[in-house]
Structures are given as C-alpha cells and as structure tokens.
Amino acid sequence: MTDLSRLTDALLSAARRAGADQADALAMDGTSLSIDIRAGKLEQAERSEGIEIGLRVLIGGRQACVSASDVSDATIAALAERAVAMAREAPVDPYAGLAEPEQIARDWDLAALELADPAAEPGAAALEAAARAVEAAAMDRAGITQVEASASYGRRAMHLAASNGFSGGYGRTSHSLSAVAFTGTGTAMERDWAAEGRIFASDMPGAEGIGRLASERALQRAGAVRPKTGTYPVLFDERVASSLIGHLLSATNGAAIARGASWLRDALGQQVLPAQLSVVEDPHRVRISASRPFDGEGLPTQRRVIVENGVLTGWTLDLATGRKLGMPSTANAARGASSPPSPSTSNIDLTPGTVSRDELVAQMGTGLLVTSMIGSTISATTGDYSRGAAGFWVENGVIQYPVNECTIAGNLRDMLLRIIPANDARAHLSTRVPSLLIDGMTLAGA
Structure with a gap:
C-alpha cells in the first residue's frame, strides 16, 4: 500500500514552495473487485486499483483545488504551481480558510471504530461463487424468469494533512451481495431486489437468503x-x-x-x-x-x-x-x-x-x-x-x-x-x- 502520509507531506511542501499561504492535501488509494452474473452467465468481472491526490491552496482569501492520479515528484510540483496560479486568479472568498490549530482533531481511537476488515481480500472465484449462490437461490422459485446477481469487495484508504498541523488517515473495507429478480414478460414484467453490505465479511448474511428475498419480492409484484x-x-x-x-x-x-x-x-x-x-x-x-x-x-x-x-x-x-x-x-x-x-x-x-x-x-x-x-x-x-x-x-x-x-x-x-x-x-x-x-x-x- 502506498504511503499516503508521505504524499500529503510532499504536496504541502510543494504548495509552500509555490507560494501558498495555506494548503491542505488529500491522498486516496483504493482497490475494488466486482462480479456480475446475468441469466446464468458471467456478465462482467472487473478489478480496479488507483490512487488520487488532491491539493487545495489558499492565498489572501482566494482558493483553488487541483487533483491528479500521477504521484511522481514532477507531477506534485507542477500540481502545486498550477493550483497557486489558479488561486491568484480566483475571486476572494472571505469565508474560505483552514481550521485554527486549536480546533483540529487529536488523539482519536481509530481501532475502536472497526472500519476495515483485517481479513484477506477475497479472490474473484470466491466472489463469483457467492454471486452464483445468490442467483441460484433466486431462480429456485417458480415464476422467476431471470436474475441479475452481483458480488463486490472494496478497500479504500485516505490521508488528509494541512498546513495548520493536522494529519490523519484511515482505511475502509466493504463487502456486498445483491440480486434483481424478474417475473413475467413484456409489459407484464415486474422486478424487485434484495441486497446486503457490511464492512466485515464475517458479518455478511448468507447468499441464499438474499436471493430468496429478491425472488419473493418480485413474485409479489406480479399483476x-x-x-x-x-x-x-x-x-x-x-x-x-x-x-x-x-x-x-x-x-x-x-x-x-x-x-x-x-x-x-x-x-x-x-x-x-x-x-x-x-x-x-x-x-x-x-x-x-x-x-x-x-x-x-x-x-x-x-x-x-x-x-x-x-x-x-x-x-x-x-x-x-x-x-x-x-x-x-x-x-x-x-x-x-x-x-x-x-x-x-x-x-x-x-x-x-x-x-x-x-x-x-x-x-x-x-x-x-x-x-x-x-x-x-x-x-x-x-x-x-x-x-x-x-x-x-x-x-x-x-x-x-x-x-x-x-x-x-x-x-x-x-x-x-x-x-x-x-x-x-x-x-x-x-x-x-x-x-x-x-x-x-x-x-x-x-
């Protein structure tokens, strides 16, 4: 995982060198994986990874925001120079500005919030199996003509730092399963859905229950x-x-x-x-x-x-x-x-x-x-x-x-x-x- 705090420090340093009075910087790193099943076939398997940085600079009551997905030193320097140039052309906003140092958060208990599942990232095969289990449970009802099922996982981290002394970050995870069930045809077609999402995989309800609920709801819509x-x-x-x-x-x-x-x-x-x-x-x-x-x-x-x-x-x-x-x-x-x-x-x-x-x-x-x-x-x-x-x-x-x-x-x-x-x-x-x-x-x- 990228050292996000290092990136925000580099952004703030570049902003100071470019002439900013104040600045705050945000760095985010994420991974997402999703599997979609439609009509019994694998419709889509998608994985994405990416990092994004953002910089806000303030000069004499004027502010500007810039962002990039390249984290090289050259890009960070250019980003800061561009932000400062934009801020100098921006209208004055008398209300814009960072928090006073005595206002910023300190000594929070991140572990107590349990925002990230420490378990390993699920593989694509495991997500596909879960999506197919949702689909099978929904299709196991007379009158259901088609099911669209999805399983996904995400992990995202962020770090925020500012020239007033604030620096902090945290990560999040997400697990989700969903199904959309269809009944009837043509203008008589009806559909309904069921979905569940949790931070921890161990808290997720069973795939079969999600599929059954989607089909029950769809069948109730018939006519x-x-x-x-x-x-x-x-x-x-x-x-x-x-x-x-x-x-x-x-x-x-x-x-x-x-x-x-x-x-x-x-x-x-x-x-x-x-x-x-x-x-x-x-x-x-x-x-x-x-x-x-x-x-x-x-x-x-x-x-x-x-x-x-x-x-x-x-x-x-x-x-x-x-x-x-x-x-x-x-x-x-x-x-x-x-x-x-x-x-x-x-x-x-x-x-x-x-x-x-x-x-x-x-x-x-x-x-x-x-x-x-x-x-x-x-x-x-x-x-x-x-x-x-x-x-x-x-x-x-x-x-x-x-x-x-x-x-x-x-x-x-x-x-x-x-x-x-x-x-x-x-x-x-x-x-x-x-x-x-x-x-x-x-x-x-x-």
Whole structure:
C-alpha cells in the first residue's frame, strides 16, 4: 500500500514552495473487485486499483483545488504551481480558510471504530461463487424468469494533512451481495431486489437468503395495476423511508441555508417533526460504513442532535458555511480530491416507533404501501413533493394487490410533521429510518 502520509507531506511542501499561504492535501488509494452474473452467465468481472491526490491552496482569501492520479515528484510540483496560479486568479472568498490549530482533531481511537476488515481480500472465484449462490437461490422459485446477481469487495484508504498541523488517515473495507429478480414478460414484467453490505465479511448474511428475498419480492409484484386516485394514507416501506429524512437533512444543510435556498430556512428552533421524534447523527458507530473520527477539514467528529423532540436545533456546517452564517462548524465537512469541503452528514438515526410495519398497515385502513419510487419533482425552496411510486394497495388494513404507475404528492413540511414510525429500521445501516406512515397524501393513479 502506498504511503499516503508521505504524499500529503510532499504536496504541502510543494504548495509552500509555490507560494501558498495555506494548503491542505488529500491522498486516496483504493482497490475494488466486482462480479456480475446475468441469466446464468458471467456478465462482467472487473478489478480496479488507483490512487488520487488532491491539493487545495489558499492565498489572501482566494482558493483553488487541483487533483491528479500521477504521484511522481514532477507531477506534485507542477500540481502545486498550477493550483497557486489558479488561486491568484480566483475571486476572494472571505469565508474560505483552514481550521485554527486549536480546533483540529487529536488523539482519536481509530481501532475502536472497526472500519476495515483485517481479513484477506477475497479472490474473484470466491466472489463469483457467492454471486452464483445468490442467483441460484433466486431462480429456485417458480415464476422467476431471470436474475441479475452481483458480488463486490472494496478497500479504500485516505490521508488528509494541512498546513495548520493536522494529519490523519484511515482505511475502509466493504463487502456486498445483491440480486434483481424478474417475473413475467413484456409489459407484464415486474422486478424487485434484495441486497446486503457490511464492512466485515464475517458479518455478511448468507447468499441464499438474499436471493430468496429478491425472488419473493418480485413474485409479489406480479399483476400490478394502477391504484385509485384520491387522498389516502401512504406508508413508506423501510427500504424507501430514509429518503424522507434525507430531504429534511438536505434542507438543513448549511450550504442551502447560506444560499437562502431551503424550505426550512426559517425553521431553526421550530417544530419540524412530531414531538416524540428526534434525528441524531453519530459518526462513531462501530463497524458502520459512514463512521469517521474526523471530518474533511480535520475537525473532531461528535454525536449531535439535529432535531430534538421534534424541534430543529441546528444546521449541518463546515467551516466556510459556519463562518458565513456566524456559527461554528459542526465538523461535517466532506470533500473529494478535486473539490473544496462542503457540509454532509454521516450516520443518522430517527427515533423508532413502538409498532411493526404490519401493525401500521393494519392501522392505515385503505391506502398505499410504497416499496419503490422513481423520479422526483421536489422544490428545494417550497418543499413541494411529487414522486412516482409502486407498492401495494391496502384495504381495511390488509394488503390486497400490487400497484404501479402512480404518483404521490404533498408538501414535505406538512408531511414530516405527520409521520408515524414503525420499529423496523435495520441496525447495520448508516442511516437508520424505519417504515413511516403519513396520513392524507394525494395519490394520482387510474
């Protein structure tokens, strides 16, 4: 594995020699391997390895970012000179700048987060065997016409260093298996999927269970029709419910707030969820894919409550958006090699409910259970919401038949104030949001 800290040190030294006042450098090294099986045949076997370096320089309130995949000394020197030349031509940004030395993270416990599987990288043959096991389990059901199965592995390392004294890095691994099962033909064709991913291979569930679940879901979709048009309760299945909280998080992102382009721009300190619900970010959950000891600007990450008992308590901020809004950073900076930091959340939890999804189905009377969504028309400034949906029609609290080709609509601010959560959030996910019931949404169908 490449010494990433050496590369970031070389980038910072080159930036100083080129005339930068401040700089930060990012180096990333990764390996990925994937196998795809389609209709019983090996569709694709792909392996990629690569390294990427990025440099941000600041000169008198002006900044520029450059990146490269060549790590030679000549390239690093040229990269720094190019970055400094670009920064001198950039507009002044009074909010750009590194953290003060007293703000940066120190003495974190990386081992406690368990972000990387120490086991050896799986070979292509092992991944193919796993993908074929997923496919075989899905095909072992009458009515399934085709299966697409995939298995993948990834290992990625990063190191971030800055002229303010920060230096740190970590690695991640990922293992995943998935299947898409098809039933029917022509215009009557339906499909559904199942997938699992973990940091540690030993935590992965069995391939057969993933395949069986994909086929069961696909078969349940057979014979889907358009539902009735009207105003009905809508229950968002756990697989899609996190998108609703995602809209809330986007609207509380400091970048949107600073631009005045958020439907929650005036909602700080106001109720945005039912009073018994909170949204909590915890970047330190063990063996979770989005956990991290520090953010993209080297600040120490920490647990924070974004919504407490229904009340919005703060924005998601990096250093620049925090300065623009007159607030401290919430240590939520994320960045790539070729772009400056921007605010982004990590692990999110919505307070779970006390009943199962089936109990919410029984409570909802007549309405729509949504299991998949496509497309969207969502206004960032007003929160008006409209999405294509498919799922199951419910009458008298009992699932009756599958439905598709419908649209659900409402306003996010009103919708989120009326959510009723189930208790079925999956523990291993970075974003843990259970199924959510919302009464009185507009449904456009047949």
